[in-house]
Amino acid sequence: MTYASRSNSPHRVLAQILALQESGKHEQASKLLAQHVLYLLEHLDLQVIQGIIIDFPPTLLHENADLRYLEGILYARSGQPQEAMHLLERAQFSYTYAKRYNEVARCYLELARIYHSREQYRMAYHYLHEEVKPLIAAGQATETTLRIQCYLHMADIVMEMGRISSSIAYAQQALTLCIDIDDYTGQFRALVRIASTSIQLGNYREASQHIQEARAMLENYSMSTTIQARLLNAEIHLYWYQQRQYEALAHAQEYLQLVDQQTGIQPRLYARILLGNLNRDAGDFTQAAAWYTATRRLIEEIDYNFYYPWLNAQQAWLYVLQGNLELAHLHISRGLQNADLGRAMSFQVILAVIYLLENKLEGAQHLLQESLDFYEQSGDHLSCCAIQMHLAYHASRAYNSIGFLTYMEKALGWLSDQQLERFPHWWHSTIVATVCSQALLVGIYPSLVERIFVNHLAEAGIGVLTGLLSADGVDIRLQASRLLEAITGRSAQLLAHLATTPAKRELLQLMQQGLLRADSYRRLEQELTTSPQRHTPNPTLVAVYGLYVNGFTRAQIAERLECSLENVRNYITFIYQHFELSADQFPNRSARRKQLTEVARMRGFIY
Numbered sequence: 001m002t003y004a005s006r007s008n009s010p011h012r013v014l015a016q017i018l019a020l021q022e023s024g025k026h027e028q029a030s031k032l033l034a035q036h037v038l039y040l041l042e043h044l045d046l047q048v049i050q051g052i053i054i055d056f057p058p059t060l061l062h063e064n065a066d067l068r069y070l071e072g073i074l075y076a077r078s079g080q081p082q083e084a085m086h087l088l089e090r091a092q093f094s095y096t097y098a099k100r101y102n103e104v105a106r107c108y109l110e111l112a113r114i115y116h117s118r119e120q121y122r123m124a125y126h127y128l129h130e131e132v133k134p135l136i137a138a139g140q141a142t143e144t145t146l147r148i149q150c151y152l153h154m155a156d157i158v159m160e161m162g163r164i165s166s167s168i169a170y171a172q173q174a175l176t177l178c179i180d181i182d183d184y185t186g187q188f189r190a191l192v193r194i195a196s197t198s199i200q201l202g203n204y205r206e207a208s209q210h211i212q213e214a215r216a217m218l219e220n221y222s223m224s225t226t227i228q229a230r231l232l233n234a235e236i237h238l239y240w241y242q243q244r245q246y247e248a249l250a251h252a253q254e255y256l257q258l259v260d261q262q263t264g265i266q267p268r269l270y271a272r273i274l275l276g277n278l279n280r281d282a283g284d285f286t287q288a289a290a291w292y293t294a295t296r297r298l299i300e301e302i303d304y305n306f307y308y309p310w311l312n313a314q315q316a317w318l319y320v321l322q323g324n325l326e327l328a329h330l331h332i333s334r335g336l337q338n339a340d341l342g343r344a345m346s347f348q349v350i351l352a353v354i355y356l357l358e359n360k361l362e363g364a365q366h367l368l369q370e371s372l373d374f375y376e377q378s379g380d381h382l383s384c385c386a387i388q389m390h391l392a393y394h395a396s397r398a399y400n401s402i403g404f405l406t407y408m409e410k411a412l413g414w415l416s417d418q419q420l421e422r423f424p425h426w427w428h429s430t431i432v433a434t435v436c437s438q439a440l441l442v443g444i445y446p447s448l449v450e451r452i453f454v455n456h457l458a459e460a461g462i463g464v465l466t467g468l469l470s471a472d473g474v475d476i477r478l479q480a481s482r483l484l485e486a487i488t489g490r491s492a493q494l495l496a497h498l499a500t501t502p503a504k505r506e507l508l509q510l511m512q513q514g515l516l517r518a519d520s521y522r523r524l525e526q527e528l529t530t531s532p533q534r535h536t537p538n539p540t541l542v543a544v545y546g547l548y549v550n551g552f553t554r555a556q557i558a559e560r561l562e563c564s565l566e567n568v569r570n571y572i573t574f575i576y577q578h579f580e581l582s583a584d585q586f587p588n589r590s591a592r593r594k595q596l597t598e599v600a601r602m603r604g605f606i607y
Contacts, residue, residue: 010043030066042224065094101140162342165379429460437464503539
């Protein structure tokens, strides 16, 4: 057996192998070890397997196909893929000649795993679909565990290639087989894959159910840390997509610690980029950038260039959110250079958003439509919803009322059916707010749109809602007024702990006008204080900062805050010192102030 069952424990299998080896039955020992090596590696250290192989006679190491296969496995697990593939191909040739088709399938499965780890998904798919599946279909590879491995590998690979519906189908096939033979590790992997794919489809309730089942199995059966990390990753994404940011970040830190203890390269990179994405989505752009930098540093350290396209795409979206479209364009262009089809369809949505924000409507429409066609075919409804929202924005800018209504009906209709209010991919507050304001005007899913404004757009929606106060229809004006009251009331709650002063009044107005981000106010207040040891809020200092980065002059700030011009100057000096922007770094005051504003945007304090 390759996976855990009731009848075989790793130590029992190991004892059988050692007994055969000690009695001189090396052919049988190597064959048994080859059959169980993947299972043993899930529960034992790599060095244990290496020690067993060394004890085989030297002449056998050069002649025995099982030992070639085992050495290939060890090279693969030690981060030496080229040596591994060479040995596996030789072993496969020998197995084919001997008509040992189960072993042939094992070689192909391991080659697929290596290509998958190197993000060469087409090659991995080739070995699974063109080599392993025909052996199974012809009745040549007969072991049930090989079918399970094939289906689980296929579920992972087609998911990477954007074929979500197929991923669930393969995982379901694997789950059925695992239940039949009491393969608990396989059941666990299948449940986690179904959960992860369900999250991608927006089926959060179903995903949660499968995660709970997998968590229960983890409590009853011993699983490797590699397998446990899969479950933790699924839980992080569920929390993230459900907007439970605190739980997602806490689990992501746990995930990082877990994978850093393993030998695999890809999980370590992924853990860091995931923390970057979570912080980016939470509005902490500085922390997000730090994690992306850490990811790039690790890529350079271990020379793992396959991850650069994905990293560049994530950094590009960060720059989009910060309003730095030039850097965003540079990074997404780099990401697209070496991206496979699935990733290209994802990355070019970012490029399309850049085009939308630059008013390059024709280029944006072509890219969005191409990606939408791809995701509709793959069954990725969550991504389709996001793209349809952007196409609705495009249609509104192009004065295409029919197109706008069509895409809005599809996007909001799907959200309504799924009982969701937000999509996690490519959420751009300005675009969503604009589209939702138009949806209010034509009465498309008004209750859902109201929840989006209050629960997810908040201060980012104030500008467009203020514009609706002068709409022709009385009902629209009343609706906009009610939403503004609900949103600005939240801002007032954030400042409830402050005494009533001109500074508090200005801070409230800045947030209500969308000039200062309410979702980052607590962080700004804690950071920008003249009494860091006592953590005493200084609303005047924060108000000076908020007004100054939004273009107000020193005299205007002094008048609004009812304080002296000298105090305003001192506070501005303190602000520049705090953000390490000394005057000698800049040619003039204007350049220095522009950089301060850019830092404020990058830190997520202003939009």
